[in-house]
Amino acid sequence: MSRQLHLNAFLMSTGHHEASWRLPESDPFANTSVAHYQALAQLAERGKFDSIFFADSPVLFGNVGRRPAGSLEPTVLLTAIAAVTSRIGLIATASTTYNDPFNLARRFASVDHVSGGRAGWNVVTTAGPEAARNFNLADQPAHAERYDRAAEFLEVAYKLWDSWQDDAAIADKTSGIWAVDERVVPIDHVGRHFQVRGPLNLPRSPQGHPLIVQAGSSEDGKGLAARYAEAVFTAQQTLEDAQDFYRDLKARTAAVGRDPETIKILPGIVPVIGSTVEEAQGLERQLDELIRPEYARLQLAKTLRVSPEDLPFDQQLPADLPDEDEIEGAKSRYTLIVTLARRENLTVRELIGRLGGGRGHRTFTGTPEQVADAIQHWFEAGAADGFNVMPPVLPSGLTTFVDEVIPILQARGLFRTDYTGTTLREHYGLARPLNSLVRRAFRPPGRPA
């Protein structure tokens, strides 16, 4: 069998296009509807997607007037979805800056148990001062500090997940011994950010560890990904940028002693699909015309750290924007937006249109055949191990992708026609991690050492 694509469905409310909620077909309260998301997950599972994914941040972002705002906490939402699906992977975003490792490690292990080994964690450090202000802080910790904490957070989580040997519980009813003491051990972690005694209050989960996902493309983000990530979501606008990123991250992964095959790189794609090119372009135009530009400019100004008045709609971006180095927030998103605008000489209005579809992710507009071609091209050109599929409108954009694009990819031998495994790790072709921590020899209780 030829090399296989991996596909993740990135689900968000009525779709990734910010005006999608205004379409007549859309349920504008989808953002809090568990039934909406359960149906989407079942649809993605019918399409044999590796996984679904929810972004998240512990703060109310942007302007509630602009588009559906607020969302269900992703581990809760994915658990509700686990109950009505059986195979598809379930990836939740959670912040290492605004959580404790004990609680979060336990929560992901719980989702892994409940889902039979389908949990994934998109590890984020949460940019922006707004989130900090929900957690007793006046401002966010510096970028490098957040990433330092993230790395230690992951080390603590690994230790907690490994604090039970897989065979700790023997459940010997006759002797009355449920588990072997020596197979459940404290982790006694003492570090810069955390002191955690352990063990976890939950036996090791089906996957051992949830799949670790990473989505930041800054230098710090790529460093974290190289060390820990098993799948990477990334925003790439051009083939060349995507190839560079792919080559760079695989090399960094090899450089820390990991097999580069164990990190799967999935650029985002916003597929705007029509049965003809004209129909697809018509849908894109319909969506773009529903954007309220004043709201979108507010958001852009915030990202660029300028005031909205510095961004006249029909002019290009100001020349004197800060360097990425000066940004303590979402560094790679900042650079992507500025680079896109400068490269294509976009006016603010044009830039808003381009960002409205996928917030910096690549929008591809065309027929199912053309979308499949675009996916195959990047996949075979060393730019991707698969794609993070971001339908502009939900559910219709996912329905079209599942019913019309996936069969083409399957016919070309690029994508599975059925699941071959039951866990998320199996879908991504990744091994179950060995237990790194608990390695003591077992002595039956009462036997002398």
Added chain:
Amino acid sequence: MSRQLHLNAFLMSTGHHEASWRLPESDPFANTSVAHYQALAQLAERGKFDSIFFADSPVLFGNVGRRPAGSLEPTVLLTAIAAVTSRIGLIATASTTYNDPFNLARRFASVDHVSGGRAGWNVVTTAGPEAARNFNLADQPAHAERYDRAAEFLEVAYKLWDSWQDDAAIADKTSGIWAVDERVVPIDHVGRHFQVRGPLNLPRSPQGHPLIVQAGSSEDGKGLAARYAEAVFTAQQTLEDAQDFYRDLKARTAAVGRDPETIKILPGIVPVIGSTVEEAQGLERQLDELIRPEYARLQLAKTLRVSPEDLPFDQQLPADLPDEDEIEGAKSRYTLIVTLARRENLTVRELIGRLGGGRGHRTFTGTPEQVADAIQHWFEAGAADGFNVMPPVLPSGLTTFVDEVIPILQARGLFRTDYTGTTLREHYGLARPLNSLVRRAFRPPGRPA
């Protein structure tokens, strides 16, 4: 209709008797089995229970040899249960000492959305130094400090839940305005323990606030309950103690200006049921004989702050135990155990037998008719608004209760024969809270003030 009982099913692994896992019928891996708990919840829903409930603490308690150890995080588990039930209330325990109010308020609001208004939160402050050591601390905060934090935590949570008016989202597709800015407001909380800006990143949930439950019976615990709790779980061994507690807590509730009807008091009962008294006693004996006394003594010694050697099996408790004032842990549990042992002149071995069934909760052994009588007696004698039912063995103890005890209570007109509402608050006869925070007048956007 006469005054109605409220019944909560307290679910735990293979049952509340610590040796229940050793019975031939028991699944010794039930503690991590979502299917086990989903089936129990469906059974409780068939019995028209108001709610199910999970205890929790962010630490691995006791000895993994003794009984099934570790458990799924309760909000995750209850969400998986929400997906396969439609009416029964879902109460999760979570600690105010080892969580952040923003994350936890959002998580409970998410469960409330996902379940259609069935979420409850058992607010605990988490006793013991062991938990503290999982969260960067060498020891637990003092008892009074934990309760001070709990009260402020709840105030922050209420504000976050109320940071969206119920009618904030208008979803006007024509104008492109999703929500009215003025109806979603920061909370700007600045207190001793927390500085939280808000608003919550989730619209107000079906119940407004999840049902607030409290289960500590210390002075601080009763103070917190009087101010905030809507249901109280309590361990009471005798009718007189239960009446005193009931009278005291209702009076405290009235004293802070609340209607005492808005707090429902549910003592625990461990019903050991047989079709004859002899059969019930036989089951109790069978269970008690399966307890490993050396494990149980270790636990007792820890609770009493003595060493196991100070507790010979065939002697009564030592005379010189500390006063409750000196205990920074679970004060009311400590006092309950010491009082029980002294009142009945129990040896350590006898005390272990009594605690093995319900960890200090009242065990009642008899026929279904006798169990129904015992429930009715306390209910009508001013000792209870209902009961926290703690089956010694699961699922069989719950099956028997649902099939044999509940029909008797229904025939006596004491318990509902079907649900009349859809939310947990409706089951407990409690109103949906008004929004306390967002009271600004609405001006359509763009209209001058």
